[in-house]
Amino acid sequence: METSYIEFVQNSSVLHHNFQKSQEECLRLKERLDMMTRDNKDLEKKLDFARKLLDQEKSNTKAVERERDNLDMQIAQVKELFLRDRNTRRVIPEDTLEKLAFLDTIRIDNEEAPHLSCIPEVNSTGSILSNFSYSKSEDDLDISGKFHWKKHRPSTGAALEQPATKKRRSSGNRIVEISTNDTVRATTTLTMPKNGPITATSVIEAVPLAPSAPISNAYAPSAPPPDTPQSKESYKHFREAPGIPSDIVFQSWARSEGPPKPVRAKFERVDAKSRQESNNDIGYGQKQHVLQMKLIMMPNNCIVCHKKIGFTKSAWKCKDCKNVCHMECKDQLSTLCIPVVNTPNQGNGLGVISDYTGTIPPLVPPIIIHCINEIESRETKEVGLYRVPGSEMDVKNLKERFLRGKAAPCLNDVDVYVLCGVIKDFLRSLEPLVTKNLLKDFFRAAEHNNNQMLFQTISELPQSNRDTLAYIILHLQRISELKEVKMPADNLAKIFAPTLIGFTSENLKDKSEVITELMQQINVMKFLLATPPSYWESLIHVNQTQCGARLQQTPSTDSLLIRSTKTPMRLQGNTPKKRRFFPTPPDNRY
Amino acid sequence: MASRKKVLLKVIILGDSSVGKTSLMNQYVNRKFSNQYKATIGADFLTKEVTVDDRSVTMQIWDTAGQERFQSLGVAFYRGADCCVLVFDVTAPNTFKSLDSWRDEFLVQASPREPENFPFVLLGNKVDLEPRSISSKRAQQWCQSKNNIPYFETSAKEAINVEQAFLAIAKNALAQQNSAVDLYNEFPDQIKLTNTQKPSNGGSSCC
Numbered sequence: 092m093e094t095s096y097i098e099f100v101q102n103s104s105v106l107h108h109n110f111q112k113s114q115e116e117c118l119r120l121k122e123r124l125d126m127m128t129r130d131n132k133d134l135e136k137k138l139d140f141a142r143k144l145l146d147q148e149k150s151n152t153k154a155v156e157r158e159r160d161n162l163d164m165q166i167a168q169v170k171e172l173f174l175r176d177r178n179t180r181r182v183i184p185e186d187t188l189e190k191l192a193f194l195d196t197i198r199i200d201n202e203e204a205p206h207l208s209c210i211p212e213v214n215s216t217g218s219i220l221s222n223f224s225y226s227k228s229e230d231d232l233d234i235s236g237k238f239h240w241k242k243h244r245p246s247t248g249a250a251l252e253q254p255a256t257k258k259r260r261s262s263g264n265r266i267v268e269i270s271t272n273d274t275v276r277a278t279t280t281l282t283m284p285k286n287g288p289i290t291a292t293s294v295i296e297a298v299p300l301a302p303s304a305p306i307s308n309a310y311a312p313s314a315p316p317p318d319t320p321q322s323k324e325s326y327k328h329f330r331e332a333p334g335i336p337s338d339i340v341f342q343s344w345a346r347s348e349g350p351p352k353p354v355r356a357k358f359e360r361v362d363a364k365s366r367q368e369s370n371n372d373i374g375y376g377q378k379q380h381v382l383q384m385k386l387i388m389m390p391n392n393c394i395v396c397h398k399k400i401g402f403t404k405s406a407w408k409c410k411d412c413k414n415v416c417h418m419e420c421k422d423q424l425s426t427l428c429i430p431v432v433n434t435p436n437q438g439n440g441l442g443v444i445s446d447y448t449g450t451i452p453p454l455v456p457p458i459i460i461h462c463i464n465e466i467e468s469r470e471t472k473e474v475g476l477y478r479v480p481g482s483e484m485d486v487k488n489l490k491e492r493f494l495r496g497k498a499a500p501c502l503n504d505v506d507v508y509v510l511c512g513v514i515k516d517f518l519r520s521l522e523p524l525v526t527k528n529l530l531k532d533f534f535r536a537a538e539h540n541n542n543q544m545l546f547q548t549i550s551e552l553p554q555s556n557r558d559t560l561a562y563i564i565l566h567l568q569r570i571s572e573l574k575e576v577k578m579p580a581d582n583l584a585k586i587f588a589p590t591l592i593g594f595t596s597e598n599l600k601d602k603s604e605v606i607t608e609l610m611q612q613i614n615v616m617k618f619l620l621a622t623p624p625s626y627w628e629s630l631i632h633v634n635q636t637q638c639g640a641r642l643q644q645t646p647s648t649d650s651l652l653i654r655s656t657k658t659p660m661r662l663q664g665n666t667p668k669k670r671r672f673f674p675t676p677p678d679n680r681y
Numbered sequence: 682m683a684s685r686k687k688v689l690l691k692v693i694i695l696g697d698s699s700v701g702k703t704s705l706m707n708q709y710v711n712r713k714f715s716n717q718y719k720a721t722i723g724a725d726f727l728t729k730e731v732t733v734d735d736r737s738v739t740m741q742i743w744d745t746a747g748q749e750r751f752q753s754l755g756v757a758f759y760r761g762a763d764c765c766v767l768v769f770d771v772t773a774p775n776t777f778k779s780l781d782s783w784r785d786e787f788l789v790q791a792s793p794r795e796p797e798n799f800p801f802v803l804l805g806n807k808v809d810l811e812p813r814s815i816s817s818k819r820a821q822q823w824c825q826s827k828n829n830i831p832y833f834e835t836s837a838k839e840a841i842n843v844e845q846a847f848l849a850i851a852k853n854a855l856a857q858q859n860s861a862v863d864l865y866n867e868f869p870d871q872i873k874l875t876n877t878q879k880p881s882n883g884g885s886s887c888c
Contacts, residue, residue, distance in 0.1 A: 480699075515749065586750070605754050610722075
């Protein structure tokens with residue numbers, strides 16, 4: 092009896108033990124199940140995300156492919172036009188025919204790779220994810236900083252490869268008319284080197300026609316195929332256009348970096364005469380004011396008549412350049428619209444040029460455009476522009492007013508030396524336009540007097556630096572031509588060299604080193620000033636036609652880039668640098 | 682003691698750009714005035730032998746660049762100066778206004794032993810030009826407020842007062858050298874038994 096009872100107790104204790112164990116096991120399993128379901132959810136989310144990305148990528152690919160097909164068609168049409176049409180064949184010179192022979196090979200290339208092989212469509216989700224999240228985080232970094240105001244801008248990301256030029260082309264253009272007496276002559280030059288970029292330039296001119304000549308004949312031989320979007324576009328120009336001088340020249344060109352990429356079409360009108368007449372509104376000439384009706388709360392002067400606009404009166408205000416004008420002055424509004432740029436690091440003067448430029452090319456800070464325009468519009472003949480100092484106080488005040496991010500101050504009665512001072516002072520407060528990493532290349536190019544090298548180096552500059560440099564050099568070249576000012580290129584080079592070119596290191600202790608570097612700087616500056624204006628103009632003009640997506644990226648990427656390369660120097664802190672470069676007299680003077 | 686060695690006076694000319702620093706120096710040393718209008722790079726110097734108080738003195742006149750950007754270089758040349766010449770343009774008020782900053786800048790960068798008594802000379806250049814915007818009275822007032830700096834009105838173009846001004850500069854510089862130990866001499870000096878106010882290692886303070 093007793094033994095069996097003991098046995099029972101033992102059994103029950105074992106059972107109890109087992110029960111507890113299995114309960115624990117149950118709990119553990121439950122936990123694991125939870126974890127697994129969570130994991131599962133996560134993974135599903137990831138899968139969804141990846142699918143979305145894949146879809147996006149596919150649609151991108153499709154868009155790109157469509158683009159490519161489109162361009163293929165264009166090429167085919169061009170080919171047809173030039174090779175099959177006997178009439179044309181006779182017209183085209185031999186060398187052009189030779190160039191066009193490449194058309195065939197390029198087509199074959201495209202057929203070999205019907206899909207874009209560079210996008211790994213069958214890759215594991217993981218790698219795409221990681222790739223993408225990586226780039227995404229980079230974007231975030233970009234956006235989260237001071238450039239977040241660009242976020243709302245359209246056409247970032249997906250449609251990057253699509254040329255946004257079509258829209259721009261047709262919308263913002265001047266209107267052109269061709270009278271019945273004119274003929275349109277189009278010349279298209281296609282350059283297709285085996286590996287290099289494809290360039291197609293078409294010049295469409297309106298040529299006054301002898302009244303008797305048949306118009307249809309003049310159209311036929313060399314006009315581009317009417318089906319291609321490009322030519323359609325250009326025809327539209329002509330049809331819609333009233334009141335254009337007949338010697339205006341249209342130019343369009345398409346460029347691509349190799350067969351698989353879509354050809355980016357660019358359109359530009361070049362009006363040689365008017366450009367020479369109004370050199371100073373390069374780039375910003377076409378920008379229209381975006382006027383909005385506003386109630387005036389802050390006392391402000393009308394930019395047309397320069398009179399005060401009364402408190403709580405309505406007035407027109409431009410959204411971009413923040414200028415205001417009376418209701419009745421609107422018709423005479425002709426001042427350039429140069430969008431005000433919010434400077435992220437106002438206050439401390441040190442920074443890079445791209446912090447001050449807008450997003451519309453050419454990327455030149457408004458302060459520079461305004462001052463240069465004002466100086467040039469006065470046609471001043473004052474001796475020693477840029478050499479004679481302006482009043483310190485005035486320079487300082489004017490510069491501050493510019494950088495406050497409000498409407499541009501009225502420059503009508505500002506002393507011209509003060510304007511020069513503002514330009515010099517502003518540039519001096521930034522890092523030199525020539526970035527440190529390229530400085531040596533500039534020195535070398537100037538030493539060998541090598542134009543090719545110089546152009547190459549200039550093209551490596553960040554866009555805002557390059558545009559501003561071009562803008563300033565063009566201005567200086569004009570100044571140097573004025574005999575009365577007595578500031579030949581030599582003098583200007585001396586004055587601007589340390590500001591625009593800069594030193595290789597800030598800690599040059601040795602006098603002789605400083606002097607040799609100064610001489611090198613001045614040589615570079617002289618060389619830049621001796622470079623023909625047409626080159627600089629082309630820099631500004633080409634930039635103007637770049638598609639939107641790239642332009643937006645430029646300022647942020649530039650400044651990030653510069654910052655990363657310059658970290659050691661920046662870490663030195665502002666104060667010591669300031670002291671070294673802006674000793675007391677100039678300090679007081681701004 | 683100074684008479685035994687060849688005396689070298691280092692004179693620095695400072696002032697805003699285009700006030701005529703280079704022209705003044707050229708007029709004094711070469712007796713030439715050029716209509717050329719050229720900005721100076723960094724700094725340049727000319728020497729001239731003069732006789733002051735029956736002593737032959739070599740004046741080393743340093744012409745600096747007035748451009749704001751060049752000032753980072755100019756400071757290297759300030760050191761060891763015996764006299765500082767401030768130049769302004771009597772027709773340009775700005776150039777007069779910035780004299781203060783030039784003076785302060787020089788004193789900070791050159792760190793002379795007695796900033797209060799360091800010899801400055803003020804030149805108002807271009808008196809041949811009309812209209813004048815800085816009267817001589819105003820300039821003199823400024824000079825008085827700065828411990829009686831000698832003031833000369835000169836014209837580099839017409840060679841008015843240039844000789845006299847530089848003679849005064851030489852005298853002032855010499856007086857400065859005599860009053861203090863010749864710290865900037867490149868030859869190691871003998872032990873001096875005369876009354877020296879400064880410790881012999883004072884020279885390191887300027888580097």
